[in-house]
Amino acid sequence: MNALILPTALLSFQLTAHAATVAHFTASGIQNMGSADSFGGSNITTNSVAHELIFDFTAAVDSETNPINLWEAGGSGRGAALVLQGDDLYFFAGQNNDDVVFGNHGLTSPTLGVQIVTVYEIGAGTGSNELLSIYVNGNLIGTADLETGNDWAGGENPGSGLGRIENTVRYNGSSLVNQSNVVVYPETNIDFAVYRLASDGGPAGNTVANILVPEPSVALLGACGTLLLLRRRR
Numbered sequence: 001m002n003a004l005i006l007p008t009a010l011l012s013f014q015l016t017a018h019a020a021t022v023a024h025f026t027a028s029g030i031q032n033m034g035s036a037d038s039f040g041g042s043n044i045t046t047n048s049v050a051h052e053l054i055f056d057f058t059a060a061v062d063s064e065t066n067p068i069n070l071w072e073a074g075g076s077g078r079g080a081a082l083v084l085q086g087d088d089l090y091f092f093a094g095q096n097n098d099d100v101v102f103g104n105h106g107l108t109s110p111t112l113g114v115q116i117v118t119v120y121e122i123g124a125g126t127g128s129n130e131l132l133s134i135y136v137n138g139n140l141i142g143t144a145d146l147e148t149g150n151d152w153a154g155g156e157n158p159g160s161g162l163g164r165i166e167n168t169v170r171y172n173g174s175s176l177v178n179q180s181n182v183v184v185y186p187e188t189n190i191d192f193a194v195y196r197l198a199s200d201g202g203p204a205g206n207t208v209a210n211i212l213v214p215e216p217s218v219a220l221l222g223a224c225g226t227l228l229l230l231r232r233r234r
Helices: 008-016 036-041 059-063 216-233
Strands: 025-028 049-057 068-075 078-085 088-094 100-104 111-121 130-136 139-146 190-196
Touching: 049 059, 049 068, 049 078, 078 111, 088 111, 088 130, 088 139, 100 130
Parallel strands: none
Antiparallel strands: 025 190, 049 111, 049 190, 068 078, 078 088, 088 100, 100 139, 111 130, 130 139
16 A cells, blocks of 8 residues: 655645635734724724734743733723733733633643634623633633623724733733733734624624634644545545
8 A cells, every 4th residue: 555645735734724714904013003993994893703813932922921912902991902821811802801711722832823813702692791712723712701891992092002012901900910010922923813703794704613723633634534535536
C-alpha cells in the first residue's frame, strides 16, 4: 500500500481558513478604533454580533501579571471589552461590571495566531436575556445568560481600543481590573473583526460556525478524509 502523503498547502488551508463573509468592521495593529457606534459605517451595536480577535500569545503575554486589554468598546462601566488575566479570559458586555463571562483559555505555551471569538446574542438567553460566549481556537470556554440591556458598545466614551487603553475603561471599578492595573497588549500582531450575525439581518455566511477556526485535529481528519475519498475514486 502506498503511503498517504498530505500536501502541505492543503494542510495549511484546512488549519487556518474559515468561511465567514466580509466583516462589518476590521482593524489591525494596536490602535484607537473610534466609536463602536460607527463600526462598519452603520450602528450595529444593538445587533447580535461575533467579535473575532487574532493575536500572538507570546512569552511576554504569558508572563504579564497585570490584566491585559485585548480590545475595548465604550467606557465607564458600559460597553464591551476582552481582557486576558493569567489563565483566564473575561468578556465584558453590557451596562454593569457584573455583565461578564469568563473561562480558562487553555494556552500553556507561546502560540501564534490564536483566535478568540466572543459572541453577543440578543434574546438567546432566558426570556429576553442575552447570551455571552467565548471561544478559543474553536473551543467554547465560557457562556453566560445575562440581562445586559441589549447594548454591547456603550455610548459614554467615543474611543475604542484594539490592544490599548482608551480614556475611561469599560470595566472601570470592577474588582478584577480597573484603570490603575490594566495594561496594553505587549506585542504588535493583533487583528480584530466584527460580524453581524445572520439572525439579525447579516449575510447568511455570518454564523458562529463559519467564523470559528476548526481545531487542528478536526481539520487534519477532514483533510485526510478528503484525500482518501479522492484515492478511492481513482
